Amino acid sequence: xxxxxxxxxxxxxxxxxxxxxxxxxxxxxxxxxxxxxxxxxxxxxxxxxxxxxxxxxxxxxxxxxxxxxxxxxxxxxxxxxxxxxxxxxxxxxxxxxxxxxxxxxxxxxxxxxxxxxxxxxxxxxxxxxxxxxxxxxxxxxxxxxxxxxxxxxxxxxxxxxxxxxx
Numbered sequence: 001x002x003x004x005x006x007x008x009x010x011x012x013x014x015x016x017x018x019x020x021x022x023x024x025x026x027x028x029x030x031x032x033x034x035x036x037x038x039x040x041x042x043x044x045x046x047x048x049x050x051x052x053x054x055x056x057x058x059x060x061x062x063x064x065x066x067x068x069x070x071x072x073x074x075x076x077x078x079x080x081x082x083x084x085x086x087x088x089x090x091x092x093x094x095x096x097x098x099x100x101x102x103x104x105x106x107x108x109x110x111x112x113x114x115x116x117x118x119x120x121x122x123x124x125x126x127x128x129x130x131x132x133x134x135x136x137x138x139x140x141x142x143x144x145x146x147x148x149x150x151x152x153x154x155x156x157x158x159x160x161x162x163x164x165x166x
Contacts, residue, residue: 001027003098003159006089008082013130014062014104015139016082019164022098023089024153028071031093032114035073039096039116043069048152049122055115056107060084060130063101064141066123069152070097074114080106083130096153098160102142104130120148 004023008016030038040051048069056070060083076092083104091097093114099105107113119125126141128134151159 001154001159003163005163006081006087008086008103011083011085014060014083014086015064015102015135015142016062016086016104017100017102017142019100019147021081021100021103022151022160022163023091024096026094027096027153028094030073032074035071035093036114036116039071039073040118043071043116043118043152046150046152046155048118048120048148048150050124051116051118053114053116055110055113056105057127058107060104060106061127062104062130062138063099063125064128064134064138065101065145066119066125067101067145067148068099068125069118070099071116071118071152072096072114073116075110075112077110077113078108080104080108098152100164101145102138118152120150120152
């Protein structure tokens with residue numbers, strides 16, 4: 001399974017990343033609570049833990065202390081990735097997004113959206129909004145993060161470890 005890839009550069013407020021966002025379309029068939037449970041189990045099996053269920057904030061934000069996976073188990077959303085000058089991407093139940101630390105994301109509108117989020121090795125996450133004073137500490141946090149050893153969907157032999165090391 002080959003993901004779509006989106007690359008976003010620093011826009012002065014949102015640092016974004018040298019690594020691409022990975023989007024696996026229609027990656028799993030389960031929906032609603034069954035889908036949420038499947039995502040939590042799959043992510044944990046691939047060492048992406050500290051999971052939660054909810055949605056995506058309706059403001060531009062990014063995480064500097066962890067990469068993040070978002071598995072959509074219900075509904076649809078139009079997301080703005082990469083900050084104000086980034087790209088709008090529509091996601092729906094069955095899709096999985098892997099966001100490198102620093103990549104801005106915002107919910108522009110959704111219907112009955114349900115997401116499971118998780119982090120490699122159960123890392124703790126922060127929320128940055130591209131405000132004055134966040135950097136250079138956010139940049140230092142991002143630079144210190146290792147590339148995850150596993151892809152949250154595919155495991156260790158495919159996907160993220162290969163694509164992010166190129």
